Amino acid sequence: AQSVTQLGSHVSVSEGALVLLRCNYSSSVPPYLFWYVQYPNQGLQLLLKYTSAATLVKGINGFEAEFKKSETSFHLTKPSAHMSDAAEYFCAVVNFNNDMRFGAGTRLTVKP
Amino acid sequence: NAGVTQTPKFQVLKTGQSMTLQCAQDMNHNSMYWYRQDPGMGLRLIYYSASEGTTDKGEVPNGYNVSRLNKREFSLRLESAAPSQTSVYFCASTNQRDQPQHFGDGTRLSIL
Numbered sequence: 056a057q058s059v060t061q062l063g064s065h066v067s068v069s070e071g072a073l074v075l076l077r078c079n080y081s082s083s084v085p086p087y088l089f090w091y092v093q094y095p096n097q098g099l100q101l102l103l104k105y106t107s108a109a110t111l112v113k114g115i116n117g118f119e120a121e122f123k124k125s126e127t128s129f130h131l132t133k134p135s136a137h138m139s140d141a142a143e144y145f146c147a148v149v150n151f152n153n154d155m156r157f158g159a160g161t162r163l164t165v166k167p
Numbered sequence: 168n169a170g171v172t173q174t175p176k177f178q179v180l181k182t183g184q185s186m187t188l189q190c191a192q193d194m195n196h197n198s199m200y201w202y203r204q205d206p207g208m209g210l211r212l213i214y215y216s217a218s219e220g221t222t223d224k225g226e227v228p229n230g231y232n233v234s235r236l237n238k239r240e241f242s243l244r245l246e247s248a249a250p251s252q253t254s255v256y257f258c259a260s261t262n263q264r265d266q267p268q269h270f271g272d273g274t275r276l277s278i279l
Binding site for chain 2: 061064087089091096097098099100101104106145147149151152153154155156157158159160
């Protein structure tokens with residue numbers, strides 16, 4: 056089964072700084088990839104998805120991610136962090152039998 | 168817009184007790200999923216149902232059973248609860264591999 060690895064269980068940035076959350080996938084063919092965000096005591100919300108249409112994907116709340124086949128990466132970025140971005144972020148890949156596998160998550164802290 | 172509804176939201180069980188977690192979606196989705204979320208491990212797939220009438224094991228199926236009652240409902244049963252099953256359980260649904268999964272708000276289950 057395909058899987059994803061998120062590098063860094065915790066990331067801390069200052070408000071206004073660049074956010075970079077890393078995700079690498081294991082697949083020999085372009086997969087379907089997703090980024091989700093989870094706020095405390097809530098379910099997961101979709102930030103953005105990659106389904107092979109475009110390598111640079113724009114999502115909600117100013118987030119975007121770039122699919123790089125040569126690096127098997129799908130890193131999530133935001134140019135300027137906001138306090139409301141503090142949450143846990145999950146990268147996920149969908150396998151051919153339709154099941155989804157998640158990374159371990161990255162908790163983002165935004166300092167004032 | 169109800170989306171994915173999970174019941175109950177919280178439950179405390181004693182070791183050895185049985186319990187069924189309920190999930191219903193109103194989006195006419197074909198596929199439904201059960202995950203458990205534990206600190207530092209992301210979401211792990213327990214079971215999924217690609218379509219009505221089918222169920223398949225995910226990463227961590229031991230100790231669980233599922234029933235796809237109809238297109239809307241997908242239940243998860245713990246026959247003899249163990250402390251290792253203390254977790255937050257999420258149900259999700261989707262229609263296609265390249266579409267995001269929609270998540271419920273979770274069931275927080277503690278087993279003493």
